[in-house]
Amino acid sequence: MKLITRNTDYALRAICYIAKENKIVTAPELVKVLGVPRPFMRKILQRLSKEKILESHKGQAGGFKLNLLPKKISIIQIMHIFQGQTGLDGCFLKKDICPNRGKCILRKKIRVIENNALTQLRQINIAVLIKG
């Protein structure tokens, strides 16, 4: 049960760092601070700026800064970006052969648990993470 993936993890740390520094931060700087492989970090940053979480500046003295207030970035957004729909995996078995005749208790229970987790994740934002 892995809630967040490496991608997401790196992305969140990068965002936290940028939020704390509150200036334009370059990829090389993040690579150095976070110890993440350079091309991988770059890929993540590109994705984040494409998704409008970060704002990028090209050219010399370029880099990235936040495009939103820290409290407006919840970790669930980042999960969405790197892990796709955080949702509710569909039933593996076709409905009509499901032993529970369509009313799949298992699925229902799992869904509740997943929704609880999602609700909790929704409440964690970057401001929370950097304040401690």
Add this chain to the structure above:
Amino acid sequence: MKLITRNTDYALRAICYIAKENKIVTAPELVKVLGVPRPFMRKILQRLSKEKILESHKGQAGGFKLNLLPKKISIIQIMHIFQGQTGLDGCFLKKDICPNRGKCILRKKIRVIENNALTQLRQINIAVLIKG
């Protein structure tokens, strides 16, 4: 965020079916009822009997039955069998370069959410699933 995997799903359905029938059930019967590929189902059943969830009987008129009361089988046990430790993914970054100086808020928050999910999963057992 996939709480349970296909393996686990199939295993749970097989167990539910066996629990409901309350008799010795053969692999071919489960294959037919659940529509799962035969060799795959067999593999799962073998695993379950090796783990003492099911009790197996060889030879003609053989098959599987439960080795425990339905309410004594929680879905978290099955997850453990097919998905390994349901635990808490460690921090990807080495502690000393973690931007939060060792007190990793993100990790702490995630851990709480995971534990909540685990607690909820622990309460779902086969008896609950077959009763509805």
Add this chain to the structure above:
DNA sequence: GCTTAATGATACCATATTAGTATCTTTTGT
């Protein structure tokens, strides 16, 4: 304007996990 240091875009490779298959042996009721 040229150089340099940055990001953008894209295509590719590596690894791990999960899903699924094949085959042969052993057991047991009839």
Add this chain to the structure above:
DNA sequence: ACAAAAGATACTAATATGGTATCATTAAGC
């Protein structure tokens, strides 16, 4: 003896994730 079941084990395929490489584009600063 035979048939029908499970046991054991080794293999293959698909998918997701993690990571690399390369070239183009942009813009600051001399």
